[in-house]
Amino acid sequence: MSKCLERLYNGIVKENPTLVLMLGMCPTLAVTTSATNGLGMGLTTTVVLALSNMIISMLRKVIPDKIRIPAFIVIIASFVTMMQLLLQAYIPDLYKSLGIYIPLIVVNCIILGRAEAYAYKNPVLPSLFDGIGMGLGFTIALTIIGMLREFIGGCSFFGMELGWFTPVAIFKMAPGAFFVLALLCAIQNKIKIAGAKKGKDVSKIQSGCSNDCMNCTLECDHKKYDDIEITQEDIESTAKINAKAIEKELERVGKEAEK
Amino acid sequence: MIQVKDLLVILISSSLVSNVVLSQFLGLCPFLGVSKKIDTAAGMGGAVIFVITLSSAVTGCIYHYLLVPLNMEYMQTIVFILVIAALVQFVEMFLKKYVDSLYKALGVYLPLITTNCAVLGVALTNVQKEYGILAGTVNGFATALGFTIAIIILAGIREKTQYNDFPESVKGMPMVLITAGLMAIAFCGFAGLN
Numbered sequence: 427m428s429k430c431l432e433r434l435y436n437g438i439v440k441e442n443p444t445l446v447l448m449l450g451m452c453p454t455l456a457v458t459t460s461a462t463n464g465l466g467m468g469l470t471t472t473v474v475l476a477l478s479n480m481i482i483s484m485l486r487k488v489i490p491d492k493i494r495i496p497a498f499i500v501i502i503a504s505f506v507t508m509m510q511l512l513l514q515a516y517i518p519d520l521y522k523s524l525g526i527y528i529p530l531i532v533v534n535c536i537i538l539g540r541a542e543a544y545a546y547k548n549p550v551l552p553s554l555f556d557g558i559g560m561g562l563g564f565t566i567a568l569t570i571i572g573m574l575r576e577f578i579g580g581c582s583f584f585g586m587e588l589g590w591f592t593p594v595a596i597f598k599m600a601p602g603a604f605f606v607l608a609l610l611c612a613i614q615n616k617i618k619i620a621g622a623k624k625g626k627d628v629s630k631i632q633s634g635c636s637n638d639c640m641n642c643t644l645e646c647d648h649k650k651y652d653d654i655e656i657t658q659e660d661i662e663s664t665a666k667i668n669a670k671a672i673e674k675e676l677e678r679v680g681k682e683a684e685k
Numbered sequence: 686m687i688q689v690k691d692l693l694v695i696l697i698s699s700s701l702v703s704n705v706v707l708s709q710f711l712g713l714c715p716f717l718g719v720s721k722k723i724d725t726a727a728g729m730g731g732a733v734i735f736v737i738t739l740s741s742a743v744t745g746c747i748y749h750y751l752l753v754p755l756n757m758e759y760m761q762t763i764v765f766i767l768v769i770a771a772l773v774q775f776v777e778m779f780l781k782k783y784v785d786s787l788y789k790a791l792g793v794y795l796p797l798i799t800t801n802c803a804v805l806g807v808a809l810t811n812v813q814k815e816y817g818i819l820a821g822t823v824n825g826f827a828t829a830l831g832f833t834i835a836i837i838i839l840a841g842i843r844e845k846t847q848y849n850d851f852p853e854s855v856k857g858m859p860m861v862l863i864t865a866g867l868m869a870i871a872f873c874g875f876a877g878l879n
Contacts, residue, residue, distance in 0.1 A: 448858075451717070452802050456710035496770065503763040511759065526809050529762040533802040535714070599873070600708045604866030608859040615854040665724035667789050668731075 430555040437559025443536045444567035445610070450536045454568060455603040457527050461584050464572025465565065466520040470513065470528065472561025474505045475537050479545040479557030481505075486546050498541045499532070506531045536560060575606055692823045695816075699827035702878055705803055706835045707869040712803030716836055717861055719794075726840035730833030732794035734826065737807055739776065740769050741825025744808040745818040758812075765808045803832060835872075839865060 443449045450471075457467040478501050482489075489497045510528045513521040521528065531537070540560055545553040573583070579598030581588050596602050703709060706716045712733070719729045744765050752758055777795045780788035807828050811821035842864050851860055 451713045452710050455713065496767065499766055499770065500763065503766055507759065507762050510762070526806060526813060529809050530711075530802050530806055532762055532766050533805055596870070599869075600710070601866040601869040601873070603710065604862050604869055608855075608862035608866065611857075611859040611862060612854050615857065615859065619853060664728055664789065664794075665722065667786075668728050669724055671786075672727075 429552050433552055433555040434559040434562070437556060437561070438563040438566065441560075442563040442567060443560055444564055444571075445614075448611070448614075449539065450534045450564065451607070453527055453530065453534060454571065455607060457524055458568055458572040458575055458603065458606075459598050460576045460580070460582075461569055461572040463520075463523055464568035464570075466517070467524055467527065468561070468565025468568040470509050470524075471531055471534060471537070472558065472565055474502065474509055474531055475540060475561040475564075476554055476557035477505050478502045478537060479540055479553045480550060482541045482545040483548060483550045483553035489546075494542075494546065495538075498538055498546075502537055502541070503532045536564060571606055571610070575602055578602075692820065695820060695824050696827040696830075697878060699824050700831035700834065701872070701875040704831045704835055704872050704875075705806070705828045706832055707865065707872045709806070711806040712801055712832055715801065716832070716839065716865070717858070720836050720840040720843055720861070723837060723840045723844060726836045727833070729794050730829075730836050733801075733803070733832050734829040736773060736776070736795070737804055737829035737832075738822060738826045740772055740804050741807050741811055742818065742822040743772055744768055745811060745816070745821040748812055749818060761809070761812060762805075766805055769804050769808065803828065835868065838868060842868075 437443075441447055444454055453467055453471070458464045478498075481501050482498060485497075485501075506529060509531070510521075513524075513528060540557060544556045548556070575597050576582055576584075577588075578594050579596070579602055581591055581593040594602075597606070699705075705711050706713060715729055715733070720726050747764060747768060748758075748761065752761060752764065773795055777788075780795075807825045810828075811824055814824075816824055839861070843861065846860065846864070855863075
């Protein structure tokens, strides 16, 4: 049981997917226009995360290693579809306001990352609690960001009008999401710098590593793919080839223009 | 029959007015991750245009000719994500074998966008907005074009501000996000085009 509690603590505090690791940024920015939306999105993701972790952990000895990613995706997509239909039937308001972001839970890198990093290697019960912990961590972060944006951008709290000041509407719009996240990031940096000075291990903060290298675009030195290795050199050589192609094209266009 | 005028409206509204990254927040990971240099950003943009245009055409065909006749619209999420993942793998193998120059230019970026949320997002938007196959493909192309415009602009700004003297804790990601926020404000201006 202590292991299950440890997983919960790990997901909510130590490796909080949004506030510490910086994962799943697309839904974080898109749906946090109000606290209710953030909460709804977080809870939906939690259900999918916990159930898919559980099933993947149950099937971990059945799924062959080579096709594990497609298998994970099918399992996750099934649960997402179920949640989508349930929300549509019982909470239509939330379904409307979250819209396209509900089916997009499928590609939330937290879920595939947890399947790959934890559920595929560990027994059922800890995997279930790992999913619940990570999901709750995500929910709490989304609700806090949603509350902040709703308060500054609309001067309200969970839909209640407060009317204390003239709202700064831009915080409810797209740019506000970027600014709030920038603030969050700056706070993380501050903690990271302070922690590094005291000699603490801060490598996890803002690492953005979901252990899901397939969908990762971060720069790191331990990228792993099933059969493709991408190195910095590859990227640079590609860039050179691109530049040459563009130069050639420009020359061609120039010549045509001269004619 | 859909008219050229409607397609132009889709083209402008999807690429500029409701930009995929700056107003819909799809495809943020590559937007923030691969925007350090203009060259790599352009490569990523090219790969995204290629994949999204192709995948929206294919998913459009599958939706209209397979799922609708079978009354299986509720399966769209599962079917789309699998089709997209398989398609990207297939395109990669095809390019590697037959079109070497294109593979060299786009190859390294292809596995990175297999399950990029923008690709699935476009396929689902096409269904939600009830676009036909042609309109859906144009919408896919326009969305990807918007992504490319945004990522190249961001890469340009990041190259310029790379060595600026920011406070220690704002360096790196926070500054990129503030830049993206300012760009989003600028893109809000396109809303007037509607």
